[in-house]
Amino acid sequence: MIAESGHYGLVLALALALVQASVPMVGARKNDPVLMAVAGPTAIAQFCFIAIAFAALTMCYVRSDFSVVNVFENSHSAKPLVYKLSGVWGNHEGSMLLWVLILSVFGALVALFGGNLPARLKANVLAVQSWIAVAFILFILTTSNPFLRIPEAPLEGRDLNPILQDPGLAIHPPLLYLGYVGLSISFSFAIAALIDGRIDAAWARWVRPWTLLAWMFLTLGIAMGSYWAYYTLGWGGWWFWDPVENASFMPWLAATALLHSALVMEKRDALKVWTILLAILAFSLSLIGTFLVRSGVLTSVHAFATDPTRGVFILAILLLFIGGSLALFALRAPLLKQGGLFAPISREGALVLNNLFLVSACATVFIGTLYPLALEALTGEKISVGAPFFNATFAPLFVPLLIAMPFGPLLAWKRGDLLGVAQRLVGAAGIAAIAVAVIFAMEGGGPLLVPFAIGLALYVMAGALTEIVERTGLLKVPLATAFARARGLPRSAWGATFAHFGLGITLLGVIGETQWSLERIAELKPGQSIAIRRYDLHFDGVTARQGPNYRELAAHFTVRRHGDVVGVMEPAKRSFPSRGTAVTETALMTRGVSQLYLSLGDPNPDGSLAVRLYYKPLVLLIWFGAVVMVIGGALSLSDRRLRVGAPKPARSKAALSPAE
Amino acid sequence: MRWLCLIVAVLTLVALPPALAVEPDEILSDPALEARARALSKDLRCMVCQNQSIDDSQAPLARDLRILVRERLQAGESDQQVINFLVARYGEFVLLRPRFSWHTALLWLGPAAVLLIGACGVLLLVRRGRADSDRATAAREKLTSAEAARLSEILRQGEQ
Numbered sequence: 001m002i003a004e005s006g007h008y009g010l011v012l013a014l015a016l017a018l019v020q021a022s023v024p025m026v027g028a029r030k031n032d033p034v035l036m037a038v039a040g041p042t043a044i045a046q047f048c049f050i051a052i053a054f055a056a057l058t059m060c061y062v063r064s065d066f067s068v069v070n071v072f073e074n075s076h077s078a079k080p081l082v083y084k085l086s087g088v089w090g091n092h093e094g095s096m097l098l099w100v101l102i103l104s105v106f107g108a109l110v111a112l113f114g115g116n117l118p119a120r121l122k123a124n125v126l127a128v129q130s131w132i133a134v135a136f137i138l139f140i141l142t143t144s145n146p147f148l149r150i151p152e153a154p155l156e157g158r159d160l161n162p163i164l165q166d167p168g169l170a171i172h173p174p175l176l177y178l179g180y181v182g183l184s185i186s187f188s189f190a191i192a193a194l195i196d197g198r199i200d201a202a203w204a205r206w207v208r209p210w211t212l213l214a215w216m217f218l219t220l221g222i223a224m225g226s227y228w229a230y231y232t233l234g235w236g237g238w239w240f241w242d243p244v245e246n247a248s249f250m251p252w253l254a255a256t257a258l259l260h261s262a263l264v265m266e267k268r269d270a271l272k273v274w275t276i277l278l279a280i281l282a283f284s285l286s287l288i289g290t291f292l293v294r295s296g297v298l299t300s301v302h303a304f305a306t307d308p309t310r311g312v313f314i315l316a317i318l319l320l321f322i323g324g325s326l327a328l329f330a331l332r333a334p335l336l337k338q339g340g341l342f343a344p345i346s347r348e349g350a351l352v353l354n355n356l357f358l359v360s361a362c363a364t365v366f367i368g369t370l371y372p373l374a375l376e377a378l379t380g381e382k383i384s385v386g387a388p389f390f391n392a393t394f395a396p397l398f399v400p401l402l403i404a405m406p407f408g409p410l411l412a413w414k415r416g417d418l419l420g421v422a423q424r425l426v427g428a429a430g431i432a433a434i435a436v437a438v439i440f441a442m443e444g445g446g447p448l449l450v451p452f453a454i455g456l457a458l459y460v461m462a463g464a465l466t467e468i469v470e471r472t473g474l475l476k477v478p479l480a481t482a483f484a485r486a487r488g489l490p491r492s493a494w495g496a497t498f499a500h501f502g503l504g505i506t507l508l509g510v511i512g513e514t515q516w517s518l519e520r521i522a523e524l525k526p527g528q529s530i531a532i533r534r535y536d537l538h539f540d541g542v543t544a545r546q547g548p549n550y551r552e553l554a555a556h557f558t559v560r561r562h563g564d565v566v567g568v569m570e571p572a573k574r575s576f577p578s579r580g581t582a583v584t585e586t587a588l589m590t591r592g593v594s595q596l597y598l599s600l601g602d603p604n605p606d607g608s609l610a611v612r613l614y615y616k617p618l619v620l621l622i623w624f625g626a627v628v629m630v631i632g633g634a635l636s637l638s639d640r641r642l643r644v645g646a647p648k649p650a651r652s653k654a655a656l657s658p659a660e
Numbered sequence: 661m662r663w664l665c666l667i668v669a670v671l672t673l674v675a676l677p678p679a680l681a682v683e684p685d686e687i688l689s690d691p692a693l694e695a696r697a698r699a700l701s702k703d704l705r706c707m708v709c710q711n712q713s714i715d716d717s718q719a720p721l722a723r724d725l726r727i728l729v730r731e732r733l734q735a736g737e738s739d740q741q742v743i744n745f746l747v748a749r750y751g752e753f754v755l756l757r758p759r760f761s762w763h764t765a766l767l768w769l770g771p772a773a774v775l776l777i778g779a780c781g782v783l784l785l786v787r788r789g790r791a792d793s794d795r796a797t798a799a800r801e802k803l804t805s806a807e808a809a810r811l812s813e814i815l816r817q818g819e820q
Binding site: 234235237240241242243298344349352353356357359360363364367368371375379381382383384385386387388389392393397521522523601610612 | 682683684685687702703705710711712713716718751752753754755756757758763764766767768770771774775778779782786
């Protein structure tokens with residue numbers, strides 16, 4: 001009964017989505033306020049019915065109702081509750097349901113908090129949002145229904161893949177989807193503006209908070225996935241340039257570019273056409289990501305060809321939305337009036353440069369990800385495009401961007417003074433130069449690139465702080481004055497500083513981890529030790545333990561530093577009888593921002609155990625930097641000036657005062 | 661993000677064997693040779709895995725390839741010879757960094773092309789913007805004789 005009501009809720013949501021997709025648009029065309037006003041309530045109702053469907057599926061999982069195919073295939077009665085819950089989206093059908101749930105959440109948020117939007121824009125945005133909903137609900141109902149029953153219910157389920165039974169994986173997909181799908185709002189706004197043929201600086205001001213929100217979730221989601229891969233997959237890698245990772249990275253790059261170009265549009269009424277195009281591209285890349293991951297095309301072009309129903313459906317959605325929106329763009333973009341002239345050396349100019357490099361970087365990832373698929377489909381020839389390719393092509397595009405980054409916020413709008421800004425960045429460059437010299441002296445004969453890379457990271461961080469230091473007069477005026485001034489700075493200025501600083505932190509972590517990691521591979525018997533850097537790990541022995549739905553063999557290591565015990569590490573191998581599979585649980589020991597990383601291999605007949613031990617310096621900075629970036633996003637989002645159109649109604653006159 | 665990949669892996673019934681990648685018994689006694697082997701392994705694909713190098717992969721095939729690479733290095737072959745041997749045996753698919761040739765030209769030159777086209781576009785925009793603003797200033801400052809005549813005509817009409 002529960003599964004059926006979920007199914008029914010989804011069908012009703014489809015009906016509502018069809019209404020929402022058509023009626024408000026007709027209303028906007030005829031300028032009929034009653035028809036336009038249909039959009040809001042239907043968006044909220046659509047969300048409610050999809051929520052009912054999602055709750056029903058969740059109930060089936062919690063109650064371990066194995067008469068539902070989806071639950072039978074992905075759950076087990078002995079599984080801990082949290083993984084029963086995360087199991088809902090740990091499979092194709094459930095994750096698609098989560099996708100449309102989040103889509104409807106964003107639609108409902110626009111309906112609830114978009115009170116200050118012009119009625120026509122709001123109606124069109126919600127209608128476009130609902131086109132997407134119609135397409136994906138139809139996809140679920142026709143090809144990926146999670147509510148199908150088995151006539152004779154099995155007694156026990158097949159369990160969720162053990163590697164997905166992990167706290168990181170429980171929250172990673174929802175975060176990532178909030179980011180992916182959140183970009184649909186920017187897309188809907190762009191399409192609505194094109195349909196209306198009107199766009200102005202206010203549009204950018206309404207779109208930016210939504211993009212920012214999506215960007216924050218996307219950043220967190222990617223960072224979370226990366227950390228999960230790092231500690232789960234057992235060899236300490238944190239980014240693999242895997243097509244599935246790229247699928248989330250491309251929208252991130254496009255969304256980052258969009259945030260910056262929308263800034264130009266909001267402040268200077270320029271780059272309108274480009275910003276619209278970026279909004280379309282960012283969500284298109286999300287759709288392409290969904291296609292790549294969900295169609296099975298990644299496993300093999302042939303696998304896609306043998307069971308194409310799902311893949312072809314998503315491909316059709318893809319062509320319809322991307323092709324349709326680009327066609328609309330081509331038709332309508334020339335009508336949009338361009339405004340706001342600026343000199344090449346200016347804040348706008350810097351932001352254009354930012355967009356140029358971010359979009360080129362995004363194109364690089366796009367080409368590298370899709371090239372092998374296209375080549376195989378067209379010529380049958382198989383090639384691999386892996387990490388070495390991306391490292392070789394992506395880095396040269398990102399380095400100029402990083403060098404230019406501190407200049408941007410310091411340049412004036414309209415016409416900037418490059419030499420003046422360079423002088424203001426002397427401090428940052430000085431810090432970087434000192435770091436280069438120190439590291440060069442310390443490393444001696446190491447690779448020449450490392451000191452410069454570290455120098456670049458510190459330059460980015462110091463450069464990000466330069467604006468704040470200048471504007472508060474820190475180092476020049478008394479601390480209390482500087483503090484008072486700091487409080488008075490707009491939060492968006494703090495946001496930019498945090499976000500740029502965070503990128504510097506991540507960069508530092510990346511360099512530390514890739515250049516200075518140490519590795520030891522050995523076979524140990526109980527009583528033997530293994531040393532890495534200043535640490536000494538003593539293998540005490542192996543114990544067998546029983547978990548809720550697995551058995552594990554844990555190795556016990558005592559970690560000493562200069563002879564003092566600093567802790568224990570217990571890497572383990574877990575076997576899950578329900579699936580007959582096993583996973584390796586790595587042990588991590590955090591020392592400052594560095595980590596010791598220990599993972600187990602197979603036991604040998606002679607009682608010895610193969611182990612892999614790493615020392616990963618600065619590795620935590622990679623994800624810490626991402627968190628700082630998200631804090632920057634949150635600060636910017638909380639800025640008074642951005643609250644107009646943000647998911648919080650601001651009715652005070654102050655919120656409408658002009659920027660700066 | 662890897663979870664999605666893993667779901668795909670599970671759907672296609674590829675189980676992950678829980679062993680280490682490079683195993684202790686494979687490691688060569690000569691550290692210089694071993695370092696070369698590791699560097700080579702990072703650029704070679706484990707062909708039964710999804711986007712894993714043989715250095716990272718735990719699959720039996722990856723182990724065989726790692727051992728093969730080490731054997732050839734021990735026999736005194738250069739890095740290039742080892743790669744050539746593997747490509748001859750398994751095809752271009754084994755290389756994670758594809759070689760530059762006519763069918764990968766678009767792949768290798770694509771990013772630079774995008775950057776170049778984008779830069780040209782920006783340059784054009786700046787040029788046009790400057791020309792526009794120049795024209796606007798010029799138009800304000802200087803009237804042609806015909807315009808001046810028309811202006812005085814309008815002014816005279818206004819006075820009447």
